[in-house]
Amino acid sequence: MNESWLALMIGNSRLHWAWFIGNTLQEAWDTKHLPASAIQQLIQYGVSGILPDAILPPQVVSGQLSDTINVLPLYLASVVPSQTTLWQTYPSVNVITLAQVPLLGLYLTLGIDRALALLGAGETLGYPVLVIDAGTALTLTGADADCQLIGGAILPGLGLQLKSLTRDTAALPATQLPTQLPPRWAMQTASAIESGVIYTVLAGIREFIEDWQSRFPTSQIVLTGGDSPVLLSYLQSLYPEMARHVICNPHLIFGGIQSVRLKMAS
Numbered sequence: 001m002n003e004s005w006l007a008l009m010i011g012n013s014r015l016h017w018a019w020f021i022g023n024t025l026q027e028a029w030d031t032k033h034l035p036a037s038a039i040q041q042l043i044q045y046g047v048s049g050i051l052p053d054a055i056l057p058p059q060v061v062s063g064q065l066s067d068t069i070n071v072l073p074l075y076l077a078s079v080v081p082s083q084t085t086l087w088q089t090y091p092s093v094n095v096i097t098l099a100q101v102p103l104l105g106l107y108l109t110l111g112i113d114r115a116l117a118l119l120g121a122g123e124t125l126g127y128p129v130l131v132i133d134a135g136t137a138l139t140l141t142g143a144d145a146d147c148q149l150i151g152g153a154i155l156p157g158l159g160l161q162l163k164s165l166t167r168d169t170a171a172l173p174a175t176q177l178p179t180q181l182p183p184r185w186a187m188q189t190a191s192a193i194e195s196g197v198i199y200t201v202l203a204g205i206r207e208f209i210e211d212w213q214s215r216f217p218t219s220q221i222v223l224t225g226g227d228s229p230v231l232l233s234y235l236q237s238l239y240p241e242m243a244r245h246v247i248c249n250p251h252l253i254f255g256g257i258q259s260v261r262l263k264m265a266s
């Protein structure tokens with residue numbers, strides 16, 4: 001089991017990659033979604049076939065992976081069916097489905113990213129566990145001590161909330177997430193948007209965490225996804241006591257993929 005392999009989680013904003021040797025994660029990186037032509041080139045020629053404006057980070061293009069990337073086993077999970085289709089001609093691709101995730105009570109349309117992050121969290125930190133994924137969507141997903149899905153919630157992610165305000169209003173400017181918690185009572189449009197989005201998301205997350213902790217006092221709580229570092233820093237500023245119980249793990253999903261791969265091999 002000491003072979004090299006790749007994990008790929010296709011999210012709604014980006015591709016999340018990891019390169020493993022056996023059970024050890026070597027490297028993880030994110031890229032944009034790839035056009036069909038780039039995937040075909042990758043499959044045929046490896047990294048050297050990739051267009052210059054594309055997609056893989058320099059340490060991968062120049063490193064050990066560059067010669068072999070197109071022949072490594074690929075364990076793929078996706079919440080974007082149109083992107084999944086593009087990888088179907090990759091030589092040894094395993095598309096992970098909910099049926100392969102050894103958690104109980106999963107409902108049919110549950111996102112595979114949520115199931116795998118929950119599995120990754122539970123297998124590394126134990127059950128019960130609550131996962132908060134601050135990605136394109138912000139999701140909360142919890143399991144009890146018997147690995148049974150308790151359920152969760154889906155709301156627009158922080159970035160998407162900002163973008164949708166700009167897109168669907170005439171006067172609201174584009175805004176970025178600030179690195180620090182902004183002032184609550186804003187006197188400028190951009191900071192009013194930041195305040196509104198950030199403070200309401202934090203208050204909502206706090207309610208969910210408090211409810212979860214009242215049901216599962218021993219549970220670990222894990223934050224993951226592209227906005228997790230900034231969200232954790234906001235949580236630490238506003239609710240420092242609560243934030244002490246929250247772990248940030250950007251690689252949670254890969255733990256889940258790894259568990260499924262091990263189960264497939266056994």
Ligand SMILES: Nc1ncnc2c1ncn2[C@@H]1O[C@H](COP(=O)(O)OP(=O)(O)O)[C@@H](O)[C@H]1O
Binds near residue numbers: 015137157159160226
């Ligand atoms: N380099 C980046 N490119 C795109 N989004 C980023 C980047 N760094 C952080 N983000 C944040 O990550 C969020 C998307 O999270 P991510 O986990 O990548 O989404 P998904 O898993 O849904 O593809 C966006 O809201 C954005 O604010």
Ligand SMILES: CC(C)(COP(=O)(O)O)[C@@H](O)C(=O)NCCC(=O)O
Binds near residue numbers: 010012079109133136
């Ligand atoms: C909720 C999601 C859109 C989150 O996707 P992401 O933001 O990670 O790209 C995805 O998990 C999904 O499509 N879920 C299906 C519905 C459900 O989980 O109930």
Ligand SMILES: [K+]
Binds near residue numbers: 011113133135136225
């Ligand atoms: K995600």
